[in-house]
Amino acid sequence: MLSSCVFAQAEPTGxxxxxxxxxxxxxxxxxxxxxxxxINYAADGGLYAELVQNRSFEYxxxxxxxxxxxxxxxxxxxxTIEPAGSHCVATxxxxxxxxxxxxxxxSLQIEKGSDGAGIANSGFDGIRVVEGDVYDFSFYAKRNVxxxxxxxxxxxxxxxxxxxxxxxxxxxxWAKYDVxxxxxxxxxxxxxAITFEGAGVIDMDMVSLFPRKTFNGRxxxxxxxxxxxxxxxxxxxxRFPGGCIAHGQGLDNAYRWxxxxxxxxxxxxxxxxxxxxxxxxxxxxxxxxxxxxxGAEPLPILAVGVSCGFRDPRENAGxxxxxxxxxxxxxxxxxxxxxxDSTWGKIRxxxxxxxxxxxKYVGLGNEDHHTPQFEERFPHFVRxxxxxxxxxKIVGTSGLGPEIPIYEFxxxxxxxxxxxxxxxxxxxxxxxxxxxxxxxxxxxxVFVGEYASKGNRLFNAVAEAAYLTGIERNADIVQMxxxxxxxxxxxxxxxxxxxxxxxxxxxxxxxxxxxVQQLFSLNKGDQYLANETQFRLDPSSxxxxxxxxxxxxxxxxxxxxxxxxxxxxxxxxxxxAFDGTExxxxxxxxxxxxxxxxxxxxxxxxxxxxxxxLFDRSVEADELIVSMRAKKTGGNEGFLVTFGHxxxxxxxxxxxxxxxxxxxxxQCANASDPTNRVRLxxxxxxxxxxxxxxxxxxxxxxxxLCYLDDQLIHDVAxxxxxxxxxxxxxxxxxxxxxxxxxxxxxxxPTQFELTGVERVDPVAKLTVLTGGRDDVNDRMNPNRVSPQxxxxxxxxxxxxxxxxxxVEFIRVRTAK
Numbered sequence: 001m002l003s004s005c006v007f008a009q010a011e012p013t014g015x016x017x018x019x020x021x022x023x024x025x026x027x028x029x030x031x032x033x034x035x036x037x038x039i040n041y042a043a044d045g046g047l048y049a050e051l052v053q054n055r056s057f058e059y060x061x062x063x064x065x066x067x068x069x070x071x072x073x074x075x076x077x078x079x080t081i082e083p084a085g086s087h088c089v090a091t092x093x094x095x096x097x098x099x100x101x102x103x104x105x106x107s108l109q110i111e112k113g114s115d116g117a118g119i120a121n122s123g124f125d126g127i128r129v130v131e132g133d134v135y136d137f138s139f140y141a142k143r144n145v146x147x148x149x150x151x152x153x154x155x156x157x158x159x160x161x162x163x164x165x166x167x168x169x170x171x172x173x174w175a176k177y178d179v180x181x182x183x184x185x186x187x188x189x190x191x192x193a194i195t196f197e198g199a200g201v202i203d204m205d206m207v208s209l210f211p212r213k214t215f216n217g218r219x220x221x222x223x224x225x226x227x228x229x230x231x232x233x234x235x236x237x238x239r240f241p242g243g244c245i246a247h248g249q250g251l252d253n254a255y256r257w258x259x260x261x262x263x264x265x266x267x268x269x270x271x272x273x274x275x276x277x278x279x280x281x282x283x284x285x286x287x288x289x290x291x292x293x294x295g296a297e298p299l300p301i302l303a304v305g306v307s308c309g310f311r312d313p314r315e316n317a318g319x320x321x322x323x324x325x326x327x328x329x330x331x332x333x334x335x336x337x338x339x340x341d342s343t344w345g346k347i348r349x350x351x352x353x354x355x356x357x358x359x360k361y362v363g364l365g366n367e368d369h370h371t372p373q374f375e376e377r378f379p380h381f382v383r384x385x386x387x388x389x390x391x392x393k394i395v396g397t398s399g400l401g402p403e404i405p406i407y408e409f410x411x412x413x414x415x416x417x418x419x420x421x422x423x424x425x426x427x428x429x430x431x432x433x434x435x436x437x438x439x440x441x442x443x444x445x446v447f448v449g450e451y452a453s454k455g456n457r458l459f460n461a462v463a464e465a466a467y468l469t470g471i472e473r474n475a476d477i478v479q480m481x482x483x484x485x486x487x488x489x490x491x492x493x494x495x496x497x498x499x500x501x502x503x504x505x506x507x508x509x510x511x512x513x514x515x516v517q518q519l520f521s522l523n524k525g526d527q528y529l530a531n532e533t534q535f536r537l538d539p540s541s542x543x544x545x546x547x548x549x550x551x552x553x554x555x556x557x558x559x560x561x562x563x564x565x566x567x568x569x570x571x572x573x574x575x576x577a578f579d580g581t582e583x584x585x586x587x588x589x590x591x592x593x594x595x596x597x598x599x600x601x602x603x604x605x606x607x608x609x610x611x612x613x614l615f616d617r618s619v620e621a622d623e624l625i626v627s628m629r630a631k632k633t634g635g636n637e638g639f640l641v642t643f644g645h646x647x648x649x650x651x652x653x654x655x656x657x658x659x660x661x662x663x664x665x666x667q668c669a670n671a672s673d674p675t676n677r678v679r680l681x682x683x684x685x686x687x688x689x690x691x692x693x694x695x696x697x698x699x700x701x702x703x704x705l706c707y708l709d710d711q712l713i714h715d716v717a718x719x720x721x722x723x724x725x726x727x728x729x730x731x732x733x734x735x736x737x738x739x740x741x742x743x744x745x746x747x748x749p750t751q752f753e754l755t756g757v758e759r760v761d762p763v764a765k766l767t768v769l770t771g772g773r774d775d776v777n778d779r780m781n782p783n784r785v786s787p788q789x790x791x792x793x794x795x796x797x798x799x800x801x802x803x804x805x806x807v808e809f810i811r812v813r814t815a816k
Contacts, residue, residue: 014535014750014802018727020736020814021756023527025476027728030297032521033237034230035450035482038245038282039274039495042487045124046503048282049223051135051209052121052192053077055279056269057092057104063249064275065494072277074104077122081195086114098140098174098205101259101268105205110196118195120156121207125491126189128505129155129162134212136219138178139194140205140265143170146198153179153194157187170202176265180212188505206265216293220264220281225508226487229501231294233514234521237480238296239363239449240287246366247303249273249311254303257284257332261347273311274494285348288336288357298336299395299480301363302329305377309369316373326384333359333389362389363449365397367421370406382413395419395447402432411444417479421450423497425678426463427668429453430743433466433724436474446477450484452498452513457672458785458805459743459773460498461512465807466741468520469726472528483517490779502778509777512785515769516807519787523737523767523809525728537721537744539701542650542671545718546624546699551614551642553592553603555658557635560600564628568621576601576615586616606635614645627696630656637661638687643699649674654697654706654714657687666704666716672774680704681714723748723802738810740802745773748802754812757796761813766792770806 036042044050059072074092082088088110097103110117121127129135137153148169155163165179192209196202214221215228241255248254259268260283267280284300291298305317305325317325331344336359338345348354364381368374378396385392396410398420410418422428436446448471453460464483471478488499500517502509541547546568552561564576564585576585578596587594592611593604603611630639638657645651648671655665664685667677685708687693698705706714724741736757742748754760771785778784792800794812802808 012535012537012746012748014533014723014748015753016725016738016750017532017753017755018736018738019530019755020729022530023729024530025474025528027472027475027524027526027528028479030236030480031472031475031478031524032235032517033239033296033299033480033482034233034235034486035239035243035484036486037241037243037484038272038278039243039485040488040499041124041276041492042485042489043282044277044279045492046487046489047222047226048279049210049214049221050279050281051123051127051211052207053124054121054277055207056102056205057106058102058269059277060271062271062275062277064273066275066492069275078106078119079122081116081118081120081193082114083116086117087111088114088117090119093203096203099266101266102205105203108196108202108204110199110202112199114199115197116195118193120191120193122191124489124505126505127155127192127209128188129183129186129190131183131186133183135163135181135183136178136210136212137165137181137192137208138176139207140174140176141170141202142172142174143200143202144172145200147171149196149198151177151194151196153181153192155181155183155190156193157185157190162187162190218289220286222282222286222290226501226503227290227293229508229510229514233518235294235296236521237299237361237482238291238294239299239301239482242301242366243450243484244308244310244366245273246301247306247308247368249308250313251305251307251315251317254307257300257302257328260284261335261351273308284332284335285351285353289353292357297361298357298359299361299363300332300359301366302332304365304368304374304381306365306368306374309367309371316377319376322377322380326380329362329364329381330384330388333362333385333392359392361393361395363395363397363419366419367400368397368406370399370409375409378409379413382415393417396444407444415444417445417447419447419449421484423450423452423454425676426453426455426460427678427719429463429467431719433470435470436477437470439474439477441477445479447480448478449480449482451481452483454497456498456511456513456776457773458512458769458771458775459672461516461769461785462741462743462805462807464513465516465520466724466743468516469724469739469741472726472728472739475528483513504779507779507782509779509782510786511777512769512775515785515787519767519769519807519809520739523739523811525730525735525737527729527731529727529729529736531725531727533723533725535723535748535750537723537746537748539721540745542646542648543668543718544701545644545652545704546621546701547619547644548651549614549616549618549642549645550626551587551590551612551645552601552628552630553610553612553640553642554608554635555610555637555640555655556606556608557637557639558602558604558606558633559639560602560631560633562600562629565626566619567625568619568623573619574615574617587613588616589613602633610640612640612642614642622701624699625696626699627694629692630695631692632657632687632689634689639693639695641695641697643697646671652704653677654695656695656708657685661686664706664708664713666706666714681716683713685713734814736812736814738812740806740808740810742802742804742806742808745804747804750800750802752794752798752800754796754814757814759815760794760796762793762795764792764794764813765811766790767809767811768803768806769808770803773805
């Protein structure tokens with residue numbers, strides 16, 4: 001596709017020509033998928049419908065990002081109930097456990113005359129129940145005396161009991177008991193109370209409360225509204241379980257799939273490196289069932305005997321111990337696909353699914369580092385799968401970041417796909433719509449398995465949509481994509497940069513990013529169509545680098561500045577020698593400690609991040625030269641030179657000797673988040689102390705040149721605003737689907753032409769996602785940004801104005 005943008009002060013216009021009879025690449029069925037990791041309480045307290053927290057008393061303090069991690073202890077979320085005159089003592093024991101995989105249990109010692117004593121669970125900051133709904137309670141218990149004494153199970157709200165059930169007695173050995181409870185009222189902050197009559201010692205474990213209304217009514221099932229949000233995306237692939245938790249914080253913490261199958265009471269729980277605990281109630285069997293329910297191909301990710309490379313202790317399985325990790329990969333295929341008389345196929349059948357799950361893909365590794373240990377271990381897994389499960393497509397890992405550091409290694413070892421991950425700014429995604437244009441088509445195919453633009457604003461979603469237009473154009477090399485992370489529970493979130501679906505105990509909030517994923521998934525089409533586009537947009541006045549205030553500053557550094565000059569063409573707009581003359585420029589200190597002493601401007605505060613002094617005069621020009629002298633006198637880094645600083649807070653700066661005095665970089669910040677500065681260019685570099693440097697920045701409309709001691713350090717092209725476009729054809733319906741992404745604040749009248757088509761229905765379906773740049777969906781207004789559907793009059797040639805800050809889909813019915 002030929003795409004161009006004319007950068008001029010003129011009315012925005014556009015033209016689009018689509019060759020309906022010229023398909024270029026097939027759009028794979030697998031192109032739009034999902035990635036699920038248990039982060040942000042996405043499993044327990046989230047998708048997994050269990051309402052009891054810490055049901056098997058296995059909590060302990062853990063590492064990770066959760067603010068609750070240090071509070072975890074065996075009685076977390078539990079408290080004793082002691083009515084007036086009663087007394088009981090609850091302790092967590094391990095002397096006679098239910099089984100070896102759940103070694104701890106609660107022992108409740110109730111004194112004589114303490115009828116009604118017991119324990120209560122608060123769930124995940126409250127248990128949500130709905131009037132008229134049925135809830136299934138179960139637990140394992142044993143009692144030393146008074147075996148015939150009843151047990152009362154009660155749902156309690158702040159106003160009193162709102163539902164109850166009764167168990168007539170307990171045996172002296174471990175046994176499972178269950179009862180159903182109908183809620184009499186709706187409550188979001190209920191608790192589950194278990195109370196006893198008579199004295200004695202009661203031991204209990206695996207205390208559970210499930211809503212009867214799980215998705216598809218499954219026992220040990222999933223929360224229906226959250227699964228429905230997945231169904232509505234119509235995902236083609238579902239990657240699971242990670243992510244970082246797949247290989248764990250140390251090998252003992254790795255996600256071992258064999259621990260997650262079988263009776264839930266016999267599954268081995270694990271702590272989660274994000275800072276909480278996992279019951280594994282949502283394990284591999286439930287994952288495969290979920291894939292069936294939502295119509296997605298499962299893509300399980302397995303560790304290759306290497307723990308997470310971003311966290312200590314960074315362990316590697318010894319080569320003598322590697323076989324059990326290799327067996328995990330081969331045995332998983334048998335569990336999913338094997339006959340019922342095979343070792344692992346038999347377990348699948350016993351769990352209720354004798355039919356195979358038809359697993360087609362296995363992922364090996366996640367963001368692994370390119371270490372000798374990884375290189376030594378990885379090929380053994382590939383070889384074993386090729387020999388023992390040749391029907392399986394192997395998905396390798398490209399490592400973390402746009403640089404895809406181990407993609408070539410994956411290609412060398414014949415992986416069918418390689419999985420690349422990046423979490424970048426919206427501006428990065430807008431600049432990368434041609435990322436895959438020049439990829440070698442003879443190498444390993446690409447799976448973009450984790451990506452997000454660090455935010456849930458409409459602008460983030462629009463930027464991601466622009467990126468997807470480039471992926472569709474290159475769908476012969478990019479076979480799969482998956483946004484990440486998938487879920488985030490309000491109040492339980494570790495990853496706040498961006499999450500596709502937010503929720504609490506009762507509400508589900510679909511973000512603008514969600515709707516972009518949905519629009520592309522539901523309107524993928526089967527063939528990409530050749531097209532040419534041309535758009536003319538004006539640059540935003542807020543992003544003009546030569547217009548605004550100029551400033552000097554530092555980051556955790558003391559420095560001196562002198563001889564500041566600002567020149568436009570042949571005219572010197574102002575010069576500041578800091579010599580105390582009346583012509584001195586007035587300036588404002590934003591932060592830090594500045595003074596003018598001895599003919600220089602000094603910044604004296606070493607802790608300011610940043611310290612900044614902005615000249616009050618705002619310049620308005622298309623081209624500027626900013627020059628000065630600067631000397632570092634103390635601290636950790638170098639200098640900051642700010643330019644194009646607008647009243648909105650948007651600005652550019654040259655960060656000289658930044659990032660611990662290791663790099664020079666040009667950065668920009670938007671008005672919506674002035675502290676989030678996007679790197680436009682970086683290069684290695686340091687600044688020496690007590691040395692004067694000559695700094696010069698030549699600033700144009702579309703280019704920034706940065707010189708240090710007359711040496712060119714950066715030549716930065718300023719991205720020109722443009723509209724991204726993709727077109728596809730759906731063979732079954734004959735529909736031509738036009739996908740248009742406008743990240744600017746300008747409407748763009750555009751002329752569309754469809755060539756190579758016999759007939760066009762006069763009315764098309766127009767779906768538009770638009771709003772303010774910084775609009776978000778939240779619990780107060782979950783539909784602030786959502787797709788709006790209308791009709792559009794079309795023909796083989798038609799006009800349409802593309803809305804500002806929008807993602808638009810035009811579905812045109814044509815002759816098949």
